[in-house]
Amino acid sequence: MNEPDIIVVGGGLAGLTAANYAADAGHWVKLIEARSRLGGRASTDERNGFYLNQGPHALYLAGRANEVLSELGIKPAGGPPPPDGKVMFDGQLFLSPSGPMSLLKTRALGARAKAELGRVFAALAKIDPVSVAHLSVQEWMDQKVDQERARGVLAAVIRLSTYARRLDLLSADSAVSQLQLGLSGGVLYLDGGWQRLVDDLEQRLRATGRCVIETSSKVTELPDAPIVILALNSPGAVGKLLEQEIEVGPPALATCLDLGLKTAPSVDFALGGDSPLYFSNHSRGGDLAPDGHHLVSVLSYLSGPTEKVDRRILDQFAAGCGVQDSSIVEDRFLHQMVATSSIPTPQHGGLAGRPSVDDFSKNHSVLVAGDWVGPDGHLADASFASGRAAGQIAAERIRS
Numbered sequence: 091m092n093e094p095d096i097i098v099v100g101g102g103l104a105g106l107t108a109a110n111y112a113a114d115a116g117h118w119v120k121l122i123e124a125r126s127r128l129g130g131r132a133s134t135d136e137r138n139g140f141y142l143n144q145g146p147h148a149l150y151l152a153g154r155a156n157e158v159l160s161e162l163g164i165k166p167a168g169g170p171p172p173p174d175g176k177v178m179f180d181g182q183l184f185l186s187p188s189g190p191m192s193l194l195k196t197r198a199l200g201a202r203a204k205a206e207l208g209r210v211f212a213a214l215a216k217i218d219p220v221s222v223a224h225l226s227v228q229e230w231m232d233q234k235v236d237q238e239r240a241r242g243v244l245a246a247v248i249r250l251s252t253y254a255r256r257l258d259l260l261s262a263d264s265a266v267s268q269l270q271l272g273l274s275g276g277v278l279y280l281d282g283g284w285q286r287l288v289d290d291l292e293q294r295l296r297a298t299g300r301c302v303i304e305t306s307s308k309v310t311e312l313p314d315a316p317i318v319i320l321a322l323n324s325p326g327a328v329g330k331l332l333e334q335e336i337e338v339g340p341p342a343l344a345t346c347l348d349l350g351l352k353t354a355p356s357v358d359f360a361l362g363g364d365s366p367l368y369f370s371n372h373s374r375g376g377d378l379a380p381d382g383h384h385l386v387s388v389l390s391y392l393s394g395p396t397e398k399v400d401r402r403i404l405d406q407f408a409a410g411c412g413v414q415d416s417s418i419v420e421d422r423f424l425h426q427m428v429a430t431s432s433i434p435t436p437q438h439g440g441l442a443g444r445p446s447v448d449d450f451s452k453n454h455s456v457l458v459a460g461d462w463v464g465p466d467g468h469l470a471d472a473s474f475a476s477g478r479a480a481g482q483i484a485a486e487r488i489r490s
């Protein structure tokens with residue numbers, strides 16, 4: 091295979107998906123990845139039997155990612171997150187209002203706050219996300235919620251589902267879509283981490299016999315091929331190869347602390363109602379820790395690249411959820427990680443305003459894919475959806 095029909099640059103979820111669909115269509119594909127292994131932000135590090143994702147990940151069962159995986163014959167294994175969560179206000183944990191019964195029982199909210207939040211959750215399924223794409227999440231919340239603690243809970247749930255801290259910049263359609271996905275299908279924590287998905291996609295691609303995979307190979311100029319799919323990890327990297335500026339929303343960033351424990355914490359899931367914090371025992375759902383052990387992730391959502399979060403803040407939140415120092419046998423601190431390359435913004439038209447797969451075509455030869463591309467999905471869902479579209483469009487253009 092000296093001259094591939096299609097070259098895919100980038101071996102993350104979007105690139106692997108695009109390559110699989112192109113190879114399935116009968117075309118010769120070359121996949122080029124700069125790192126020594128595939129996966130990008132979906133890669134998982136194994137440490138003494140603990141499987142550490144690049145930040146806490148969850149697969150939305152009603153989302154585009156699971157839809158694409160099903161089409162490719164890949165069935166993810168895992169389990170749901172813990173059913174009963176907590177929300178913290180003023181350093182005190184309360185029952186999280188995640189459903190009608192818990193909303194009634196929680197002492198975190200007063201009667202008016204409960205009524206406001208109940209109305210928002212009851213109306214969510216009926217909202218057409220397109221109708222609020224022109225609003226920021228902050229503007230949308232201003233129309234729906236007045237009570238301070240009700241706003242705190244709603245903001246915490248939106249941060250959880252979108253990874254975005256800047257709700258004044260995030261488009262409301264993306265937040266509403268994510269909340270609807272969570273309510274309609276739930277999520278899975280994956281056994282062995284997201285690396286299992288990466289490995290399954292790679293194995294399937296190799297089995298087609300129509301793809302060469304080249305790792306540890308950085309692309310510095312646009313490759314010469316009939317079709318090139320740029321599935322890189324940022325709009326800036328794509329723009330550099332295309333020698334043009336790409337205007338999109340800012341990235342969503344976070345600081346993450348992963349802890350391997352030999353005893354279970356007293357709380358399995360918690361959100362900060364008055365702080366941008368998150369805590370979850372992912373090993374309650376997925377097989378991510380040795381027998382008898384637990385893996386928890388503690389997260390602070392960041393407002394921008396200049397924000398610095400002291401690890402002690404995450405340690406204190408973990409302690410408040412019952413993590414004991416004597417129980418910690420493994421830890422990893424990610425000072426600043428990219429959760430998604432670009433958040434949808436009302437300024438750019440929300441989800442529908444993101445660059446399309448073929449926005450940057452030069453004589454129909456260049457396509458793009460990634461978590462910032464196309465109108466479908468957020469986070470991994472966008473990567474899978476745009477990867478599928480890029481692979482299918484590339485195959486059609488080769489045929490024609």
